[in-house]
Amino acid sequence: MTVRILLVEDQAIVRNGLKMIIEQDSEFQVVAEASNGIEALKMIEKVHIDLIIMDVRMPEMNGIEATKRIRTRFPNMRIIILTTFDDDEYAYQTLKDGAMGFILKSSPPEKLLTSIHSVLDGGMVIQEDVAAKLMPKLLQQQYTSFEKQPIPLSERELEIVKLVGEGKTNKEIANALFLSVGTVKNHITNILQELELRDRTQIAIYAIKNGLV
The missing domain is CATH 3.40.50.2300 (Response regulator)
Structure with missing residues (x-):
């Protein structure tokens, strides 16, 4: 294609x-x-x-x-x-x-x-x-609005956020966590909804701001 x-x-x-x-x-x-x-x-x-x-x-x-x-x-x-x-x-x-x-x-x-x-x-x-x-x-903002806010994610979702923050693709995340690509996509959709973010770029920035990477 x-x-x-x-x-x-x-x-x-x-x-x-x-x-x-x-x-x-x-x-x-x-x-x-x-x-x-x-x-x-x-x-x-x-x-x-x-x-x-x-x-x-x-x-x-x-x-x-x-x-x-x-x-x-x-x-x-x-x-x-x-x-x-x-x-x-x-x-x-x-x-x-x-x-x-x-x-x-x-x-x-x-x-x-x-x-x-x-x-x-x-x-x-x-x-x-x-x-x-x-x-x-990005890191200098880590201690501002994000410092005292709890992260409303599961342990698995946090692992995925961390890997997105490292620039990993869905396939690379799936391989690292022994998941299917479809499952990773579903997790990312849930993460976007829970964090009220627009896309995976914002997930990556969120990961950096929160010291996950």
């Missing part, structure tokens, strides 16, 4: 290069392109998209605002942020808004391809040097 990808990047030459890299994998096809967030929103209305590769700094509407609007209208859309700027503030905001990955354009091509596969499998990808800057920002 072909994964249909929308590439959002304002520089045409960069888009062409990224398209060549992405389509090295026979499972991936770039079916649409956009040069800013406004065009991306219009494109999603016209074309079936499975995953978006999104630049941050673009004219008219940047990747941060576009991510927020897209996830509001299409809450299940998978988005990977791709940028030349290793700025932890960008990562923090886009992850809060529902992006499932944040990698740098300076990464080797295979990093982009493995990141796409990981996100499609339900994982979360954060560039190592960005993660190093991002973790303290």
